[in-house]
Amino acid sequence: MTKKPKLETVASEAGVSVATVSQVMRGTGRISEKTRKKVLRIAQKLNYVKDGRAASMRSGENKEIGLAIHHISNPFNAEVISGASDLLEDEGYLLSTLDARDNATRQRRQLEAFIRSSRGGLIWVPAQGTPTSTYDLLQTHGLPAVTFLRRPDVGLLDHVGIEDSDATAVATNYLVSLGHRHIAFLGGIASVAPRSERIAGYRSALIESGIKDSIVWDTEDNRHAGMDAMFELNKAHPEVTAVVCNGDMVALGASLAILQLDRVPGRDISVIGFDDIEEAAISMPRLTTMAVCPYQLGRKLARVMLDRIQDPGLPKTVTLVPATLKIRESTGTLKAYNT
Amino acid sequence: MTKKPKLETVASEAGVSVATVSQVMRGTGRISEKTRKKVLRIAQKLNYVKDGRAASMRSGENKEIGLAIHHISNPFNAEVISGASDLLEDEGYLLSTLDARDNATRQRRQLEAFIRSSRGGLIWVPAQGTPTSTYDLLQTHGLPAVTFLRRPDVGLLDHVGIEDSDATAVATNYLVSLGHRHIAFLGGIASVAPRSERIAGYRSALIESGIKDSIVWDTEDNRHAGMDAMFELNKAHPEVTAVVCNGDMVALGASLAILQLDRVPGRDISVIGFDDIEEAAISMPRLTTMAVCPYQLGRKLARVMLDRIQDPGLPKTVTLVPATLKIRESTGTLKAYNT
DNA sequence: ATCAATTGCTATAACGTTATACCATGGGTT
């Protein structure tokens, strides 16, 4: 294996200076067509790839941007990543993903590594219990950052999220319109955004309809936990005939629990999800949900990130995308015997 | 926002030289306890984080390693990532993930970016149709690399995979032992490893049992595609009473299709998966599958990567982990009227 | 023939680390 080629290697082989080679590689400066061709040919022959560390150090540019999120396996998140990645790649950036599994300490370490390598930007969902010192860290190092889904109290960063409160209110109102009176909110742990806002939407819808009973039940946002939680919820509150879920994965888990209790989602107990992941349209029964288009959300995220990189002086922006009710079979009118 | 602090900033504040600060930060050299404490205190105060680009450039070390995979949203892959990430973090490395969505061109671009930034190492699943030039690229630049799941023909890299052929034979034999005679293989596209090996295992098991009928049906490896494919398969080959799937996601999709045909997986048609993702244990019906522990697989992968980094001269290794049959409800004996 | 402008290229100083070599100083031993 020959030594890794650098500018100098190419330059001496081509009989020109490193400056010339550098300019050829970047397509800048005034270079005759003849030497340009020659340098390119030799660079290709030697398999030359520039050292991005040196380049980025000198030029201050870095086309690698990071995305730090909890639970990449969540299909919603995965689609967001696809959307962001597609748009960024079109602009010559590279998106790499970190999964902190919602652990603030782990996330801190990961963000430090990002700062260490002076990444071009960061899109992130703050992990649960993120201390303000982490926001400070980003601030002092001037890393262009956009938060996603969870909006921190310190509003120093750009943010892209969902109209959580409105959407959850719409979902709740829909269940009320079907005749349900005992409606629970299921999913999420602690009161991190956006869960707290969703609960607010849920509560305000109930109050508007003159329903006093409000039941909020904690779970981690995955299928298994959602299933277990639904069992518990049903045991503790058998009167509940409808649940608004904090995400489709929880809703799918809840549906599973209902089926295992020999009831049918949408007939005996109504379930409404949030996200509209691909599986929602093919599950049994098919899931009624508050749909947001995660792919488009990802693109929006990338757009905000690019704008921030291009002009760090811009005022901070907050973008909230709406969610729309998608009615399928997991919801239905309240049966007579349940009233 | 203050300027980004560097060694010099810390040094002048502490009244020492940059060399001293550098040594303190790395815990090398001879430094008195007194100045050590002082420097550390000031570095902390200034939120100093070293520039990894400069450090890595000078020292030749890089503690960032990359994982390039198709479809991070696949729960199996996600668990592998967790396992690898945990072990690597313990050793002070950072793992970031790239999703090429099984596109060779996209993957090529991503790997080039990795070489540009001289990452410490690469764990990857070669995308479908990866040209040999991509392997060459890794070779010429000496990037320590480990392939995963899909073993390239050019055996120049370390590899960690699954005993695909054996496992699929075990699955097929189990179905035969339940009385099934018309068994199909469902999932995967084209003949990339490990699918071709799985098909080999499936075929050899059939031949051993004296069954001539072998049906291989293509699908992308996700739930939706699996469902659609099962519909088609059933239409084309209504005689099939059992399917061996190329992954749990396909198997879950197939189960869904069977249910929608008003049949029951495990009673009318047997379904057997591969991977044993978390959902397999809670789906309806619960999925019989060839279980591998993806988390442990991830750790193994990280271990191989670290060994390779530590000693690039080591002979290349190939590790194949076994899969074990986990019997649940999606498989059952052949009913009389089906023979 | 003179001056100005353009073309094509090069020399060189950064960027922020780390590795190496080196230099004081202050004991202990003879």
Next chain:
DNA sequence: AACCCATGGTATAACGTTATAGCAATTGAT
């Protein structure tokens, strides 16, 4: 006093790029 040898530091040259300034030629206008 002369020596050795720790101890606790510092100065400085890399690492591989890019940005800037500048220098010969060549061309074109007068």
